[in-house]
Amino acid sequence: MEFPTDLKYQATHEWVKIEGDIATVGISDHAQDQLGEIVFVELPDTGVLEKGAVAANVESSKAVGEVVMPVSGEVTAVNENLEDEPEKVNSSPYGEGWIFKIKMSNPSEADSLLDVAAYQATL
Amino acid sequence: MTETNIRKTTLSKMHEKLGAKMVNFEDWYMPVKFEGVIEDHTWTREHAGIFDISHMTEFMLEGPDCIPFLKHMMTNSVGIGDFAAQYQHMCYPNGTVVDDLYIYRESAEKVRIIANAQTLETDGKDFNWLKEHIGDYKVNITDLSLERTRFAFQGPETLKLLNPITDTDLSQIKRFRWCYTNLIVNSEKIPIFCSRTGYSGEDDWSDSLASFEISCKNKYATKVYQIFLDTGAKPIGLGARDSLRLECCYALYGNDINNEITTIEANLGWVVKEKEGIKFIGQEILLKQKSEGPYKVSVGLNLLDKGILRAGYRIISLGGKDIGHITSGTFAPTLNKTVGLALINSEYKAIGSELDVLIRGKKKRAVIVKTPFYTRGKKN
Numbered sequence: 357m358e359f360p361t362d363l364k365y366q367a368t369h370e371w372v373k374i375e376g377d378i379a380t381v382g383i384s385d386h387a388q389d390q391l392g393e394i395v396f397v398e399l400p401d402t403g404v405l406e407k408g409a410v411a412a413n414v415e416s417s418k419a420v421g422e423v424v425m426p427v428s429g430e431v432t433a434v435n436e437n438l439e440d441e442p443e444k445v446n447s448s449p450y451g452e453g454w455i456f457k458i459k460m461s462n463p464s465e466a467d468s469l470l471d472v473a474a475y476q477a478t479l
Numbered sequence: 480m481t482e483t484n485i486r487k488t489t490l491s492k493m494h495e496k497l498g499a500k501m502v503n504f505e506d507w508y509m510p511v512k513f514e515g516v517i518e519d520h521t522w523t524r525e526h527a528g529i530f531d532i533s534h535m536t537e538f539m540l541e542g543p544d545c546i547p548f549l550k551h552m553m554t555n556s557v558g559i560g561d562f563a564a565q566y567q568h569m570c571y572p573n574g575t576v577v578d579d580l581y582i583y584r585e586s587a588e589k590v591r592i593i594a595n596a597q598t599l600e601t602d603g604k605d606f607n608w609l610k611e612h613i614g615d616y617k618v619n620i621t622d623l624s625l626e627r628t629r630f631a632f633q634g635p636e637t638l639k640l641l642n643p644i645t646d647t648d649l650s651q652i653k654r655f656r657w658c659y660t661n662l663i664v665n666s667e668k669i670p671i672f673c674s675r676t677g678y679s680g681e682d683d684w685s686d687s688l689a690s691f692e693i694s695c696k697n698k699y700a701t702k703v704y705q706i707f708l709d710t711g712a713k714p715i716g717l718g719a720r721d722s723l724r725l726e727c728c729y730a731l732y733g734n735d736i737n738n739e740i741t742t743i744e745a746n747l748g749w750v751v752k753e754k755e756g757i758k759f760i761g762q763e764i765l766l767k768q769k770s771e772g773p774y775k776v777s778v779g780l781n782l783l784d785k786g787i788l789r790a791g792y793r794i795i796s797l798g799g800k801d802i803g804h805i806t807s808g809t810f811a812p813t814l815n816k817t818v819g820l821a822l823i824n825s826e827y828k829a830i831g832s833e834l835d836v837l838i839r840g841k842k843k844r845a846v847i848v849k850t851p852f853y854t855r856g857k858k859n
Contacts, residue, residue, distance in 0.1 A: 392500075392718070393517050395810035396787050396817075398839075413839065415787045417516040417810055418718055439785065 357385045360450055364426070364466060365475035371450060372426045374466050379427050379458045383414060385449050386479055391416040394445040399434040400456055407465055412455050414445060427465040429458040484599055488533035489628045489700035497714050504717055506599045507534040512716035519719035520812045523679055527634035527690075528715035529707045534596035536605060536624040537694060544616040545590045549582060551759055552612060554742055556752040559584055564655045564676050568750050569594075569608065570761030574741035574768065578605050579732055581676060583657050591672070593629065593694070595732045612760070628700035632707060633679035633690040633715075633723075635855075640710035641691060645673070649691070654684050664706050671695045671703070678720065680727030683855040722809045726853035728779060728820065734790050735777060735806045735820050743768035744822065746777040746850075775803060776825045779850035780836070781818055784843040788819030788836060795835040795842060802827050805836065811852060818852045819845075 359365075364372040369387035373380040388394065391414060398413040405411055405425045412423035412434075434456045438444060445453035460466065470478070487508045494501060499510030510531065512519055522528055540548070549557045553567040561584055569577040580594035594605045606622050613620070632641055642649045646668070647660035657674035672694045675682065682690040695703050708714065721731070730736045736745045743751065743765055751765045782788055788808025796802045808819030819836075827834060830849055835842035 392512060393515050395517075396785060398786065415810075417722060417812075418511065420787075420789070 357389065358450070359385065359472050359476060361472045363450065364469035364471065366424065366426050366469060367475070367478045368422070368424045370423055370426050372466070372469055374463075377460045377463055378432075379429070379460055379466065380454050381411075381423065381426060381456055381458065382449055382454045383421065383423060383445060384475070387414075387421060388446045388449045388453070391419055391421050393417055394442045397438040397442045397445060397455065399436070399438065400431045402431045402434070404428075404430045404461070405458075414442075414455075423455055425458070426469055427458060427460050428462055429460040431456050432459045433457040486534075486599075488531055489697045490531045490533065490704050493701055493704055494531065494714065497708075499714065499716060505534065505596050507596060509534060510714070510716040511718045513714045516716065516718035516722060517812045519713075519715040520722050522713050523634045523715055523719060523723055524681065524813055525635070527632065527636040527640055527710075527712040528679075528719070529704070529712050530631040530633065530715050530717075530720055531704075532629045532631050532692070532720075533627075533700075535629055536594045536597065536622070537627055537629065538592040538594070538606060538609070539621045539623055540590045540592065540609075540618055541588060541621070542616070542618040543588055544618050546587050547757055548613065548616040548618045549590060550754050550757040551616075552609060553582065554751045554759055554761065554765060556754060557582065561586055562656055562658060564657055564674055566750060568736070568742045568747070569605065570742060570759075570765065571738065572761055572764075574743065574761040574764035575738045576732065576736040576740065576742060576745075577608050577738070579730060579736060580605070581674075583672075583674060593692070626697055627694050628697050628703070630693045630703065630707065631677055631679070631691075631720075632693060632712065633677045634681050634712070635688050636712070637681070637691060638687060638689045640712055641707075644706060644710065645671075647673075649673070649675075649689060650686050652689065653686070654682060654689070662703060662706055664702075669695065669699045669703060669706075671699075678729055679723040680729070680851070680853060681723075681855060688855070722812060725807050725809050725818065725820070726811050726813055726851070728851040731807055735822075740777075740806075740822060741765060741768060741773065744773045744775050744777060772825060774825060775822050776828050777806065777820055777822050778828050778847045779818065779852060780805075780821050780845040781816055781848050781852075782836065782843060782845045783833075784845075786838050786843050787817055788845070793837040794821050794823050795837055796827055797833060797835070802834070813853055820850075
């Protein structure tokens with residue numbers, strides 16, 4: 357199982373890539389493996405959401421996984437390709453399986469996210 | 480697994496070795512998937528799969544009153560011959576369901592029952608219900624559940640794979656018939672109970688496509704599993720067992736039928752038959768609902784908007800009224816769409832009518848469609 361070291365993580369299994377004031381969010385390799393084959397991704401509506409809010413839902417044939425906002429901000433982009441190819445979350449969780457992007461309203465919130473070692477310690 | 484009381488089947492270790500993802504299902508340690516739910520599902524539709532269904536229960540009834548006793552306990556006719564099988568509901572006096580099960584008649588004095596798994600909390604439910612009602616009937620009931628291992632061998636290649644290793648020509652076994660036979664491996668004979676029944680919808684009455692359910696003594700279980708796998712059939716998890724059955728609209732106890740839903744409400748009126756001279760438990764209400772139509776009824780849904788239907792989601796009429804709930808839902812791999820069964824107010828049951836399903840607070844449009852969603856060789 358792969359956990360890139362240049363990403364931040366939440367204990368609820370989201371990964372976050374910080375580039376300037378933009379945060380890209382997806383679910384970790386562990387999360388996709390636990391859920392099994394993803395058959396539907398409910399993407400967020402664009403708009404402002406607080407850290408901790410449920411932004412998206414990832415559904416496998418047996419379970420629903422919530423994708424929780426790791427930082428507050430405006431959802432500026434969603435990965436519309438997942439509407440037709442939700443399985444990309446399984447095959448490429450850190451690449452083509454990204455879910456949405458946030459323009460952070462309070463970038464310092466990112467400091468409290470987990471680094472890879474801290475995240476792996478939660479598994 | 481942290482649960483201390485979780486029960487294991489004789490095959491658990493082999494499932495682990497085969498790479499299954501194991502979960503706690505009804506307090507049983509069971510494989511939910513091997514390759515993946517969708518891969519398992521598709522493999523079974525196209526080839527043949529082996530399912531461990533040992534968590535289910537198995538009883539033997541013996542005695543001169545077997546048939547009248549069963550006619551009293553069960554909703555269906557029981558009017559079958561020796562070596563035939565029949566789907567049954569066992570109901571409470573109010574017509575809701577104790578369990579759904581199969582009876583397998585060996586003679587008028589010997590009938591096997593295979594019924595659903597029970598949780599630790601409900602353990603013994605069917606057995607005790609039967610036992611409590613024996614009264615003056617001359618019937619003895621034995622619980623074979625823990626001394627036997629049960630398999631389902633399902634899919635279009637089943638007969639081709641299974642027939643060469645049994646000493647009965649299984650192509651001669653008609654649908655809903657069963658036999659005792661032996662698996663022959665290296666001149667060793669392993670006795671099995673072998674029934675042409677199933678829960679996958681891959682047996683369409685044509686004798687080249689027979690699928691089977693099998694039971695054997697525990698001491699043979701791991702050997703039998705290995706023999707089955709050696710034929711080229713793949714092990715299949717409970718995840719696919721659920722999506723396969725739901726595509727065919729086979730009811731799942733606990734979801735589509737339970738102690739709050741009657742057999743008629745579940746749209747299974749064909750399982751309710753009046754019997755000459757013997758009243759069955761639940762007869763009054765079930766026959767009334769059958770002739771007058773029930774207040775609520777099970778319907779099949781296709782979700783038109785994107786999403787997945789799941790048990791418990793509320794159904795809202797286009798006029799805004801809460802009219803029922805989803806009892807089972809899944810992404811249907813063979814149909815590549817989202818399907819579900821819903822129990823709704825009968826006024827709204829017309830095929831083609833649209834309604835909304837409330838998914839996480841949002842209305843998603845669905846349409847009532849004909850059931851089953853899938854019959855072998857045909858997709859609705």
